[in-house]
Amino acid sequence: RSPILRELALQLPTLLPAGAELARAGESGLAFWIEAADSNAAQAQATDLLRTLTAQPQEINGIRYRVEMAAGLMWTDDCLSPEIYFDNANAASARARESGQRVVMYSSEINDSGVLALAQWAHELTAILARNQLSLNCQPVVAAADAARTPLYYEVLLHPTAHDERAIATGDLIDVAARLQRITEIDRWVVKTVLHWMREHADRLASIGGLAINLSGQSITNPLFLKFLLAELARGDLPGNKLIFEISEADAVEGHAQTQLFMRQLQRHGCRFTLDDFGTGSSSYTSLKSMKLDYLKIDRTLVREISTSMIDEALVRSILETGSFLGIKTVAGFIEDADFLAKLVEMGVDCVQGYFIGEPQPLDSLA
Incomplete structure (x- = not known):
């Protein structure tokens, strides 16, 4: 504590x-x-x-x-x-x-x-939370130049089911949980559910590159949450390299020292890390110098304007060059059509994700 x-x-x-x-x-x-x-x-x-x-x-x-x-x-x-x-x-x-x-x-x-x-x-x-009115979807992330679109890994996406016959948007639920400082309760539920799925489907897991879980800054800086994750991995029945944790650039910068500790502890078990929403923070490139990352996910606000904004295109190209130099795979999301995909392939992005690549599907559908 x-x-x-x-x-x-x-x-x-x-x-x-x-x-x-x-x-x-x-x-x-x-x-x-x-x-x-x-x-x-x-x-x-x-x-x-x-x-x-x-x-x-x-x-x-x-x-x-x-x-x-x-x-x-x-x-x-x-x-x-x-x-x-x-x-x-x-x-x-x-x-x-x-x-x-x-x-x-x-x-x-x-x-x-x-x-x-x-x-x-x-x-x-x-x-x-009491009624377990949450479910998990997953969306594939593929190599940008792979015409077959074979998933490299899947990003896990939270999906609240209807509450009292009323649909609740995921963003609204996450925002209010963060305001109430209860977002770690949701993160813990997601992690427990994913780890349970991994244990129940060990054979299928062997053929999946990994499952990426988004974590909040509140969870990353919470010693009890880290203790919980380490205890799960210490059981020895899960391949740590199948877990990819996504941390937003803003959260990583705000709690930099604690983020570093969190990453080092889990990387000892083989876990991988993605820096999410990269490119719009005031310390974007500084944060890369001291973080051992596997993936760099470019902020959506930059990616979606590359066809109409020379500035955004230049910024994205700079991120791609930096990622290549540091040996970090770059990821671009929200791919909506073939032209958009072709543009990113030409620019040199490593991985892509979006509805044009593959729509979210229930996690259980992977079994």
């Missing part, structure tokens, strides 16, 4: 009132239950607590850290389920982080539409 989170968990019992209950909340938070006379008293307690915790730096292994915190507060007279309390407080906490406020409260009298919308999403996310 996070050393800072552990230190805070040790300090909180001495700061909370008698009778308070403290618990771990998800992958990166703490939750506590207190009694208060009314909502104003509850908010005052939460505000004072955060002020006390942030007043002094936290010291870990002799290094002092200044910690910033935000809290979500759920106050009610009603008797509700623990899940509802947690989801509402978590939504208020996300609202606090985004708005720069120290404490945001969710109550039955609330009129903050942002908190209400997040709380509704939090309830839906909890229900989706």
Whole structure:
């Protein structure tokens, strides 16, 4: 677990009132239950607590850290389920982080539409995970010059099934899970499902180049998530070289040191890595110098304009040349027609992906 989170968990019992209950909340938070006379008293307690915790730096292994915190507060007279309390407080906490406020409260009298919308999403996310209302598709990635389009590997794509008879867009689900700091729950579900499929279909897996899984920055920088992955690989019944983890350039740059550690630990088991959405960040080429990568996936906003923008074409050519020099295979996605494919082949891209190459299909269809 996070050393800072552990230190805070040790300090909180001495700061909370008698009778308070403290618990771990998800992958990166703490939750506590207190009694208060009314909502104003509850908010005052939460505000004072955060002020006390942030007043002094936290010291870990002799290094002092200044910690910033935000809290979500759920106050009610009603008797509700623990899940509802947690989801509402978590939504208020996300609202606090985004708005720069120290404490945001969710109550039955609330009129903050942002908190209400997040709380509704939090309830839906909890229900989706509890009911296993997720499925996985896969899309082939092929060598650009291969007319037969034999898959080199498949990218795994998350697909929420209908929730309460209402379709939910994957992007919406991922965005709100990230805002609620619960995206690691989804990443863990995806990884568990993929590893289960690999174990159940060892014969078929032998003929597949690999399965690529997208991971969020929250998961990459989470020690518990890394521990979970290493424990799965330590069982020794999975070929690590069949796993390809895709990390966005933005996440890799933001948590550079932790990303490096994450990659090194998994590469020891043979796992491969793709740097996704490459080419639009301020540190694009700098990040390549210190990362041992297998694939470089060019950002879609650059790829889709190469036929109409000389600047984008020049940028893509530069990325392709850099990848070739460093020995990293380049990947271009969202290939929609033959002309687009021919242009990329002429430019020298190594691998391609998109509906023109192969549409997503259920993961189980590979069996």
